[in-house]
Amino acid sequence: MQCVGPDESPTTPRKHIAGLPDFGWRVPFTYECSVKCVPFSKPRLGQIPQYVGLGLRYAKFWIQKKxxxxxxxxxxxxxxxxxxxYGCPLGGIGSGTIGRGYRGEFCRFQMVPGLYNYHVVEADQFIVNIRKQGQTVYQKVLSCAPRKKKKALRSWDFSFPPENGLYHALYPRAWSIYHIPEHKVTLxxxxxxxxxxxxxxxxxxxxAAFVWEISNESTEDIEVSLTFTFKNGEGTKQDKAGGVWSQAFSTACDGDHEAKGVMIHQEFKGMKCSYGISAKATDAVDVTVKTEFNPRGSGSEVWNSLQNKGHLDTELSSDPSPPTSKGQELASAVxxxxxxxxxxxxxxxxxxxxxxxxVQFASRENMYTRRYARMFDTDGTGASILCAYTLRSYPSWEQKIEEWQxxxxxSSSIPAWYKSAIFNELYFxxxxxxxxxxxxxxxxxxSHHSTVQEYGRFAYLEGQEYRMFNTYDVHHYSSFALLMLWPKLQISLQYDYGDTVTLEDSEGVKFLMNGVNGIRKVANCIPHDIGDPEDEPxxxxxxxxxxxxxxxxxxNLKFILQVYRDFSATKDTDYLNCMYPKCKVLVESSKVWDTDGDGLIDNGGxxxxxxxxxxxxxxSAYCGGMWLAALRMMVEMAxxxxxxxxxxxYQGMLDQGHDSFEKKIWNGSYYNYDSSTSGHHDSVMADQLAGQWFLKASDLQDDKLxxxxxxxxxxSAIYKNNVLGFQGGYMGAINGTRPDGSMDLSSPQSEEFWTGITYALAATMIQEGMIEEGFRTAYGAHHVCWEVLGLHFQTPEAYTLNxxxxSLAYMRPLAIWAIQWALEKFHPHLLQAASRGAEKTSGDGDCTVSDVHLNIGANGVDGGGGPEAAAAD
Structure with missing residues (x-):
């Protein structure tokens, strides 16, 4: 892997394109990642013995689940x-998402909560038709994704030149530019x-809304039509189960304007769903629809109508289509x-x-109502209402997004890449x-807590591959995003976890690592996660x-740390009163881990x-440091x-524990990994200051502690060893190194780079005034994932040197919002607005969208301008 620094970065200064943000993830449609990544590299030979038993037990578990x-x-x-x-996904929060690739393809569907299907659905497209003097002069599908099923839709022209297109993402918005030079038209x-x-x-x-701007730079008047096609389902066998039907609609959306479109009705495992596609009909825009066509056929009934007339054969009857038979699929067009x-x-x-x-989870024990139904109380047939509301409301959405971003x-003092990453990582x-x-x-x-009753319950996966909701040890890092942007969801999640503290679930479980039998949930502790969507979370x-x-x-410690951090931000005394007794229970149950009575908890080996x-x-530096931070917070809560x-x-416990921590862990240069006699006890751990990080983030800096x-x-030791020691410091932070700077090879995880840990470390550095070092550290993770490995909008838990x-598409990278927390709390001057001249990343002035080919770096990726020094001005 070749990672590069500021002077060698493949991201070149970009010109300002009118109508696009100066910052974001920008690639041409010609971009193809040349790096071939591999999932989960095998453990080293010396590491294998510890996983043999796990492998055998996991195989048995896997077969049982199947x-x-x-x-x-x-x-x-x-x-x-x-x-x-992948590109910027579509949809709000908590009601399913539809992915859209940077070349225009619709992909990665999540309709059933927590369960994904990764298929490119070729019938989901936009088509452009240009006519002059009543004759079609240009008609193409506006997608450059490679095709796999060329027999279907064979009458459609998928040959839009990728060299004439550009994609720009700044979540939750994205822009796709299509230049048609032979007709001097840009879309x-x-x-x-x-x-x-x-x-x-x-x-x-x-x-989601799709707003198209058509620029006619020619000397002739033209007629342009854009057609949106969409089919039922997620590209799976379930799409052919039958019983799917469609229906045209026309619904008032904005003054005298109407949303005209089609709904496609389908069921997912007994859960009703309707897809809706629509366009706004105005005095200047005429809307026609095709209620149904066969997405596995030639597509000629859509293509030829556009070719011959420039529009579809109007079918605005409200009568539903006949339901499909088994083996059939259904598509519609607007x-x-x-x-x-x-x-x-x-x-x-x-x-x-x-x-x-x-919606229901796989066990089908409860039927849940999604949050948005509080606004639109439908029975699963209300896509037309949602379409109309979207067309009426998207301008206000965009205004709110711009005010936020x-x-x-x-800001004139934070790097361009960060302005892209802070928003695009939020996709998760x-x-x-x-x-x-x-x-x-x-x-x-x-739950009887008023916050849960008013704002609902919220859950997100540890990762799209690691399918557990609200995995707590990981959410700890990502929780800054919720607290800063939707604090009521963070508080609701905390109430849910608080309710589990004293509960016990005696269902028998065999643990795969050691084969030991136990129970699902032990009383007086925080669970690992809130459940699996394949069960009943x-x-x-x-x-x-x-x-x-x-x-x-x-x-247990992370719960205490989050409770106080949340209180410090919200000043919600009802929340503190509710959570404090639970925190006391957790401290008491955690005390048993102090096996030698020195006031410091011990890890078990x-x-x-x-x-x-x-x-x-x-x-250990990691758990011992968090134990001390948790005790300090208990003192403050009391x-x-x-x-x-x-x-x-708690002050007495803290004083004793601190003395032991200094004696056992501090070596004069950094905190040792642990106090054992193992070969890696003195390794330099990137996350050794996890307790101090949260303590200071919660306004409880304690110079004695x-x-x-x-x-x-x-x-400084971490920066030298774990950051600068690899690829010149442009790869992020490796989890562990030996004192001489070599990799800690004691486990697969010690030699991994964890994206979220890198961002958390960077936040810690920035809190402590190491601003340039912090941004350079964080840039490494962004650079590797978004500019080298092609892991955009699927940021993984970990990556390696090889x-x-x-674990693609993982929760922990949301920890980048801890950097924003650190900036706003400790360095607000860095967020001061730039002058107009400083906003641009190039001094060449504006260019038009027809000049898009000039604005991409050497390898086709523009992640935001490279890792400029944070305080360059």
Whole structure:
């Protein structure tokens, strides 16, 4: 793998293109990732013996799940393949998502909560038709994705030249530019999804808008039509199950304007769903529809109508089509046609929606209502209402998005790549298998907390491959994104976890690593996760069964750290009063891990924390540091609540633990990995300051607990060894190194680069004033994933020096929002707006969309301008 620095970066300064943000992830349609990544590289020979038993037990577990007709929560035998095709996903938060590739293809569907299908559906397209003097002079499909099923839709022309297209993503918006030089026409498609900070209704909508701008730079008047085609389903066998039907609609959307379109009705495992596609009909835009056509046929009934007339044969009857038979699929089309005078511009507006308000998980024990149904109480046939609302509302969505993003984008002192990454990494908050539901009254897991009742329940996957909801040791890193943007969802999630603390689930479980029998949930501890979408989340927690997690040393502590951090941000005393007794229970149950009575908890020499293949024994920098931070927060919570005896108790525990931590872990240059006699006890761990990071982020800097000179020395050691020691410092932070800077080879995880850990480390550096070092560290992760390995919009948990990756589309990279937290809290001057001249990343002035071929770097990837020094001005 070749990673490059600022002077060698493949991202060149870009020209400002009118109508596009200066920052974001930008590639031409010709871009192809030349790097071949491989999933989960095999452990080294010396590491294999510890995994033999796990492998055998996992194989038995995998077969058992398959016999039950369910997927294992981690399917190591069917890992996601490297597909560098993805772009900005469509849809709000918690109601399913539809992926769209950077070359225009629709892909990666998540209709059923938490379950994905990775298929490019070739019938889902936009088609352009240009006519002059009543004759078609140009007609093509606006997608450059390679085709696999060329027999279907064989009458359609898929030959749009990829060298004439450009894609730009700045989540939750994206722009696709199509230049047609032979007719001096340029098309710009802007897609907009309702992802709006601090909005708890519209943000949940399963919908997106496509706003097309047509520029006619020729000397002739033209007639242009754009046609949106869409078929039922997700590109799976289920699409051919039969019983699918369509229906045209015309619904008022904006004054005298109407949303004209088609709904396609389908069921997913008994859950009703309707897809809707529509276009806005105005005085300048005529809309026609095709209610049904065969997506597996030639497609001539759509193509020829456009070729001959420039529009579709109108079918606006409200009568439904006959339901499909088994083996059939159904597609529909909506066409918007407008006249564009020479030298002028025209506009067409489309919307896509999917209405699936009632959902079940695989166990089918409860029916849940998605959050958006609070606005649109439908029975699964309301896609037309959603389409009309989208066409009416997208301008206000866009205004809110710009108000949110502009202060960051206009800052003169933060690097361009970060302005892209901070928003584009947020894709996972919607495309992470996310489900946002109303509480179910009367069920065993009903929550009575007012926040949950008012704002609903929220869950997202650890990863699209690691299918567990709200995995807590990982969410700890990503929680800054929720707290900053949708704090009520973070609080709701915390209430759900708080409700599990004292509960026990005695269902028997065999743990795969050691074959030991145990129970699903032990009382008086935080569970690993809230459940598997293939089961019944919230009711049966702890889908993870590789290790027993009641003995994990970090989970209880992370709950305490988040409770106080959340309180410090929200000042919600009701929340603190509710959570404090739970935190006390967790401290008491965690005290048993202090095996030698020195006031410091001890790791057990087996997998008992988030680095579940990299064992710690005795006192450790990671868990010991968080233990001290948690005690410091207990002192502060007791003080806030006026409980002086608790304050005194926890202060005494803290003082004793601190003395032991300094004696056992501090070596004069950094905090040792642990206090054992293992060969890696003195390794330099990238995440050794995890406790200090959260403590300072929560406004509880304690110079006695973590002396400033210790922090600076430790960060300097990490920066030298774990960051600068690999690819010149442009690869992120490797988890572990030996004191001489070589890799710690004691486990597969110690030699991995974890994207979220790199971002958290960068946030810690920035909190401590190491701003340039922090941004350079974070840039490495962004650079590797988005500019080298082609992992855009599927950022993994981990990557390696040999171009391997593990767990695509993962939760932890949302930790980049901890950097934003650090900037806003400790360095707000860096977020001051730039002058207009400083906003641009090039001094060459504006260019038009017809000049798009000038704006891409040498390898075709423009991730935002390279890792400029954070304080360059």
């Amino acid at each position: 016999r039950q007709g369910r997927r294992p929560f981690i399917d190591h035998l069917n890992q996601m393949k490297h597909k560098p095709i 710009v498609c802007k897609q907009i999804s309702p992802v709006l900070p601090h909005d708890y209704l519209e943000t949940s909508l399963p919908a 066409c918007a046609m407008t006249n564009v005078s020479r030298g002028a511009k025209g506009h067409c507006e489309f919307s896509l929606s999917w209405d699936m308000p009632k 502009t202060p960051i984008l206009q 908050v919607s495309d992470g298998g996310t489900v946002w539901i109303e509480p179910v009254k009367g069920c065993k897991t009903e 919230w009711k049966r927690v702890n889908a993870y069964n590789i290790h027993p997690t009641d003995d994990w040393k970090d989970l 087996y997998a008992d924390q988030t680095f579940d293949a990299w064992v710690m024994k005795g006192a 003080k806030q609540l006026g409980i002086s005896e608790d304050q005194e108790l 973590f002396p400033p000179d210790h922090i600076q020395k430790a960060l 171009q391997g990756y593990r």
